[in-house]
Structures are given as C-alpha cells and as structure tokens.
Amino acid sequence: MGDVLVVAGPGVVPDAGLLAEVAAREFTALGVRGALVHARDAAHLLSLARGGAVVIPGPSPEVRELIGQPIGPVVWVDVERADDVAAGEGATHLHGRGISGLAWGIRHAVHRMRHPSRRIAYGASRDQWGDLYVPGGARNAPVVVLIHGGYWRSIWAADLMEALCADLTGRGFAVWNLEYRRPDLHGWQSTTADVAAGLAALDTVNMPAADAHPDVDLGGGAVAGSPALDLGRVAVVGHSAGAQLALRAVADGVRVALAVSLAGVLDLVEGDRRWLSSGAVAAALGHPSTEAAARRGAEEPAHVYRVSSPLLRLPLNAPQLIVQGTDDDLDLIDFSRRYARAAQHAGDEVTYLEMSGDHFAVITPSTPIWQATAEAITTALA
Template sequence: MSEVPVDITVIVGPGVVADPALLARIAGREFAALGVRGTLVHARDASHLLSLVRDGAVVIPGPEAEVRALIGRPLGAVVWVDTHRTDGVEPGEGASHLHGRGLSGLSWGIRHALHRLRHTPLRVPYGPSRDQWGDLYVPEGVPRPPVVALVHGGYWRSIWAADLMEALCADLAGRGFAVWNLEYRRPDTHGWHATTADVATGLATLHALRPRTPRSAPARDGHRDDDPGPDAGIGLDLDRVAVAGHSAGAQLALRAVADGARAALAVSLAGVLDLVEGERRWLGSGAVAAAMGGPAPGERPSGGADVHGAGSPLLRVPIGVSQLVVQGASDDLDLIDFGRRYAEAAGRAGDDVTYLELPGDHFDVITPTTSIWRAAAEAIAAALT
C-alpha cells in the first residue's frame, strides 16, 4: 500500500549558527531518502516563523528569546530541534523537542516529523515524568499479535530518545507485530537507579495493557493518550513477547529480563553487553562510568558487584530466556568483541543463544532497509512463532 504524500517544512530561526548551504544539503538529502516533498525556509523574526509553523514542521529555533518563547506554545505537531544540548525544555502540547545532536539533529527531526504524520501510536504513561511513557503500535487486521518491546540506546544520555526506534516500530507493525516503544528517564539527568526502575516498570506496564482499536486518522499531536481500558477486540499475545534493545538499550533490556521481566525472547542489537570492559576501555568517551557513577579517566574502575554485577549482561548469564544477539561487522570493535564474548558465555552457561553477525554498522541494525535488520526481524519472527 502506497504512503500518503507528505509535505515537510524545515524552518530555520534567526540567529542560528550554521552554514545555510549545509543545512539545505542535510534537509534535501533526508527529503530524497524518505521520498517526501520538503522545503527549507529561513525565518526573519519570531512573527515570520510563527506564520510558517504547521503540523509536521521542523524548527531549528536558534537563540533569540522571542522565538524560543514559541516552543512552549500549543502550535500543534511541531518538532523543535536544538543543535545544542538544552535540558529541561518543555514543548507545547502536541510538540516534540530534540536536542544536543548537532546538525545531525536536523536529519533526526525530519524523520521524527514524518513518522508522526504517518503513524498514530497509543501513548501510555507509566509514571509522572515526561520521560515515563510507552508508545503502543497495533498492526491492522492481526488478532492477538505477538509483541516486540523496544528499548532505545544512546549511551544512556538524554540527548537520545525513543524517536531512534520509530522506523523499526513502523517496520515491525507492518510485519504483524504489536510494538511497545519505551521511553525512560536517563541517568545523566535522573540517576542510574531511576533508569533501571523505569525500564522494569515500563515493561511490566505492557502486560497490563488492553488496547482499543486504533483510529484510522492520526491525532493532531502524532499519538493518542487514550485510556488503555477494556479490550475492544484487539488483544496482545503476551505469551509471545520479545524485549529488544539497541546499543545501551540492549544492556537495559537484557538486564531487565535477567531481573525477571516477562519475555519469550531477549534481543541485543549492537549491544553494550560488558559493562566492566566498557568502563575500562572508556567506551563512548566514558559513557559507562558517567551513567553508573564510575571513576574519572585513569582511575581504577569501580567494578563494584552491586552495580556492575547487577547491570552487566555478561555477568548475569544464564538468564533462562532465548536470546538473539545481532552485531554489525563494521561496528565499533569493542561492541563486536562484547557481542561475541557474551554469546559464547551465555551459551556455555546453558542459555539458548543465536549470534548473528552480518555486514553493517551501528545504526544499520535499526534501519529497516538493511539486510542485517531484515535478517534480525526474520529471526525474531521465527523465535516467536
């Protein structure tokens, strides 16, 4: 079935520090790759920018106070993209805010805007924080579909969010899976224990859902906050659940399963599966130590059993659940090493483990058009059959 044509407008606010030709190239590349019509406009001032805003707009607001004041207004399904890290920004109702990803944030913003225009998941909060929710996708015409719960990565840093997994959500739903895309508080702003507790609670919330039949028309803000009340004809097969994480999200996913989260399959997509060596090797410029409260560079790794022992998937085997470990052959060499050693250790401990290493990089494992993701999706489907 062909997608409905979509127009996306990228608006660059006054005072944005970036080469205009480079911004145009980034936007044009994304428009072409996604097959959408798009335009890029430079706003003269706040009034001009406001006149350009519409649902699906992607806005780089820049530094001017009048423009930034618009972020909190209810202007519809706008995606605000700050190239700098800007914690604590509260976008208006229906809007999203991505930040801290540099100019590549524009690419992610365009992808996020397109996804919100084309898909309407059911958003279910599981706590009071703005980062405690899951988006539920239910495939059309599939009674009691199996479920894939997705935990995004980003080296446990809050500049990365659940939008990373949206392309997989659409792909998996198209394959007949229900999908639970989990957001959670990250340790750089809330602490390690908040993160692990959120993933556990978010996965438990999945098993309490009784989704209603999805509406055919997208909601204005790209998701629905319906009451996931009594079942209205579409249930989930909660005996067939795969918990899948990407990168740091794989560590969180496998740790949650080891802690007792209900799953028939645990999936690592380019996972950070050895926290002890990850800290010693200063993986991700010290991402492990930063997330877990570890040492400064050159100091002895904390390596405490309470933290690393509980959190590192390599130290938790066997977990007693079938596992699929997917690794791109051109990814970070340390991640390849972690994946291989984890699969060997889990198998030696008695777990049922499939190790899948194919050509691809760190993001190819979550890109629907790649051969490595297609192989992973087929393996997930086979395991949940």
C-alpha cells in the same frame, strides 16, 4: 508522498547552505516534498510552524518561548544541548545532536505523519511513556518492545527506533517503543526502574479501563480493554546501551519469549576500562567499575556493575538473539562474541548473528542484517 516544512529561526548559527543540503538529502531519501524557509522573527515563525513543521528555533527568546506552547505537532530541533526544555502538547523536542539533528527531526516528522501511534504514560515524568503501534484490526498480536540506546545520554531518545516500529508493525507485530529517564539527568536507579515499569505497563495496556492503574494514561480507553496484545509472545529488543537495559531487565525476572541485543553494550566492566564512548559507562552508573570495590580493598567489580552488566548476570534463563555488525566498533564486536559464548556455556539458548553492517545498520530496515534479525524474531514469536 507528503509535504514537510523546515523553518530556521532568526539568528540560527549553522551555515544556511549546509542546512539546505541536509534537508534536501532527507526529503529525497524519504520520498517527500519539502522546503526550507528562514523566519524573519517570532511572529513569522509562528505563522509558518502553526499546524506542523520541523523548526530549528535558534537563540531568540521570543522564538524559544514558543517551544512550550500548544501550536501543533512541531518538531523542535536544537542543534546544541538544551536540557529541561519541554515541548508543547503534541510537539517533540530533539536536541544535542548537532546539525545531524535536523535529519533526525525530518525523519521523526515523516514517521509520525505516516505511522500514527498511541502514546501511553506509565509515570508522571515527561520521559516516562511508550508509543504503542498495533497492526490494523489486529487481535492478540505478538509484541516487540523496543529500547533505544545512545550510551544512556539524554540527547538520544525513542525516535531512534521509529524505523523499526514501522517495519515490525508491517510484519504483524504490535510494537511498544519505550522511552525512559536517562541517568545523566535522573540517575542510574531511575533508568533501570523506568525500564522495568515500562515493561510492566504492557499488562495495564491490555486491561479494561476500570482496572487500569491510575498512573497510566490509556488515551481515553481506545486501547484499554482491547485484546490486541498477546502478552505470552513478547520479545524485548534493545539497541546498543538499550540492549544492556533489555537484558538486565530479563535478568531481573521480566518474562519474555525472546531477548534481542542489537550491537549491545554487554560487558560494562570492560566498557568502563576501555573508556567506551568517552567514559559513557562510568558516567551512567555513577563511578568506575572498580572504584567502590577498591575502597573495600577488593578487586571484584562494584555492586552496581555486577547487577547491571549482562555478562555478569548469566544465565538469563531466556532465549536470546545476539546481533552484531562486522563494521561496528571493535569493542562492541568483542563484547557480543564473548557474551554469546558465555551465555551458551552458562546453559542459555543463544543464537549469534554476525553480518556486515555498522552500528546503525542493525536498526535500519533495508539492511540485510536487520532483515535476518526480523526473520529470526518472527520465527521465535510464531
């Protein structure tokens, strides 16, 4: 049990009753006491939020100036998209998810309260970091790397995977929840480079502090030098677009004991042709799948699709678990089934798991499809 305060800033647009309904539903689901308060002005909001709250700031310039200030572990939730907003030290900024963003903000606040982690930077950008969770007293724990999805758009972030972080840590795994620069703001090459760098950073996390790379923040050395991670037993797990990034990293040579796709976007050429998520594939990669090839008078997919689409990179030469809910987007079901068959035909060791569940059931710890997935990961890393 805990207490969560939600603060709505002056001039917020969403209906007050609807915000109250969303907050109450999350309080009940998470088993916390909570309240929603409407702030009169910036001073009132600051007095309420200092020390920690979930805040919908609204349009007030005076309130928005507070977002970048170090006033505590505030979760700032902009219901509209708000790029280039940097939260103050210890705070989080979620944006662009509509009113549902309030639910995600409350979940993030409760998760952070219940499941502390160590944030470790692997680059200079504010999006180049991972949250490391290590079971209490663990030594040489197997590692699960989580790569979030969101169709490669910056409104979605690593908080999507926090429920799995808690579940997997409870099962005895160390968890590396990876954030990365998304291509809508930074370009496709930055995204793929960040995933590779974030995976490579695990080696540095296990190093003594004196040997660590200077660009990696080891958090005062509390993690550095501690043999908490067994890097010989690593599973990389991606959800949706994150599955594409995970499997592409394995195709590029990252060595893992298991690669897991959760409702993955595994066929980028067909994903583009079918206008998946309103053109998300071409928007992320920079152009349609055949545009560059057509200019050369060729019919094959453009180079970036050939190197990025997991289906076109087979065999991966690593054990794989392909998980798909039957209530998901029909195109994703098609991608997962065809990918699993093609991977097996190419000689890869592949387990295909299809069960009842929608796109988010595969990252919801209470669902049968996730329970079966977690058991498969446990067996693979035993």
